[in-house]
Amino acid sequence: MDKRQNVKKSYTVVISLALVIIALLIVLIAVVSKKGNSGSRITGDPAVIYSPAVGSDPSGSDGVSGTTPSASDPSDPSATDAQPTAVPTGIPTQVPTAVPTAVPPTDNPTPKPRTIGGKTSANPLYEGKRLVALTFDDGPQEGITNVMLDVLKKHNAKATFFVLGVQLEQEAHRKLLKRASDEGHQIGCHSYTHRFFSKLDDETVKWEVFHTNDVIKEITGQTVTVFRIPGGNKSQRIKDLTQMPIIQWNIDPLDWMLLSGEYIRDYASKHGLSYAEAESAMIDVVLFEGINTTLEGEAYYCPPVAYEMKHGSILLFHDVYSASPKAVDRLLTFLEDNYGNYVFLPFDEFILSENDSGPKPGVVYYNLWSE
Numbered sequence: 001m002d003k004r005q006n007v008k009k010s011y012t013v014v015i016s017l018a019l020v021i022i023a024l025l026i027v028l029i030a031v032v033s034k035k036g037n038s039g040s041r042i043t044g045d046p047a048v049i050y051s052p053a054v055g056s057d058p059s060g061s062d063g064v065s066g067t068t069p070s071a072s073d074p075s076d077p078s079a080t081d082a083q084p085t086a087v088p089t090g091i092p093t094q095v096p097t098a099v100p101t102a103v104p105p106t107d108n109p110t111p112k113p114r115t116i117g118g119k120t121s122a123n124p125l126y127e128g129k130r131l132v133a134l135t136f137d138d139g140p141q142e143g144i145t146n147v148m149l150d151v152l153k154k155h156n157a158k159a160t161f162f163v164l165g166v167q168l169e170q171e172a173h174r175k176l177l178k179r180a181s182d183e184g185h186q187i188g189c190h191s192y193t194h195r196f197f198s199k200l201d202d203e204t205v206k207w208e209v210f211h212t213n214d215v216i217k218e219i220t221g222q223t224v225t226v227f228r229i230p231g232g233n234k235s236q237r238i239k240d241l242t243q244m245p246i247i248q249w250n251i252d253p254l255d256w257m258l259l260s261g262e263y264i265r266d267y268a269s270k271h272g273l274s275y276a277e278a279e280s281a282m283i284d285v286v287l288f289e290g291i292n293t294t295l296e297g298e299a300y301y302c303p304p305v306a307y308e309m310k311h312g313s314i315l316l317f318h319d320v321y322s323a324s325p326k327a328v329d330r331l332l333t334f335l336e337d338n339y340g341n342y343v344f345l346p347f348d349e350f351i352l353s354e355n356d357s358g359p360k361p362g363v364v365y366y367n368l369w370s371e
């Protein structure tokens with residue numbers, strides 16, 4: 001009797017111990033799996049090294065000149081981001097194979113459409129339509145502007161190219177400018193050298209703008225009517241000196257950073273992807289997810305661009321990065337497939353759709369209705 005009771009007791013102890021061990025194992029696996037995932041999420045992963053654009057990204061960002069880099073430039077790519085903080089301790093480096101990794105899938109799922117708010121055009125000609133101004137800075141650039149023009153043609157979209165005079169010193173770029181103009185796109189001035197105007201005297205500022213306008217007119221026959229400031233920092237002095245409408249933007253995909261070759265290469269190596277896979281993943285992030293990131297301690301936010309495309313928006317891209325035309329193609333395809341009511345107009349027509357007189361000198365436009 002006693003013996004049987006002892007055996008029973010022993011069984012109970014063994015079973016209890018086994019249950020405790022199983023419970024501990026479950027907890028351990030759950031912890032490991034959580035850490036394994038959170039370490040490689042796209043959003044909130046600021047530890048991306050960003051260095052000067054090379055190869056297909058020769059002209060730097062909107063805030064950066066390929067020819068005249070500036071120390072005060074917020075997007076100066078010469079520095080690196082904050083490096084990752086301490087690696088979590090006590091966590092096995094080998095994540096169990098059953099735990100899903102956060103490497104983006106190579107076959108990207110089809111993004112879901114969302115309701116996009118806001119009104120549609122007040123112009124009866126465009127009833128029910130959303131009018132958007134696509135703008136491209138820092139070109140023309142051989143190998144990229146031509147691809148962008150092909151994309152725009154495919155989607156029957158018209159845009160505005162804010163070009164640099166210095167780019168037009170090359171014959172190939174002059175041809176691209178002529179092609180853009182001949183295909184119905186508007187050409188705007190983005191200065192001659194992309195130097196920051198706050199550092200230039202009045203005469204030089206005027207030369208940067210009006211000499212570029214002359215070169216554009218000589219090549220295309222177009223009189224330049226719109227201006228975008230290098231680096232985007234407006235001031236009363238610039239308004240007074242240029243006497244032109246100043247065009248800003250309200251949707252910034254940060255393509256100069258997020259779609260640069262350097263960022264994509266870094267992302268590819270971090271996530272074990274090919275360059276093409278990383279590029280595709282980053283385009284998805286920019287268009288459909290959005291991202292918070294930092295550069296030189298500065299915080300940057302890219303919204304999910306596709307869902308921000310309201311009537312009257314001005315979208316900023318750069319035709320100097322090879323991923324940018326791919327992003328524009330993907331964006332316009334998505335909008336056509338899911339909404340079907342977008343019209344992309346050259347800037348003057350965009351403003352004229354709701355204003356009798358077109359863009360006004362000295363006025364700064366962030367959207368169809370100015371400041």
Ligand SMILES: [Zn+2]
Nearest residue numbers: 061062137138
């Ligand atoms: Zn620029």
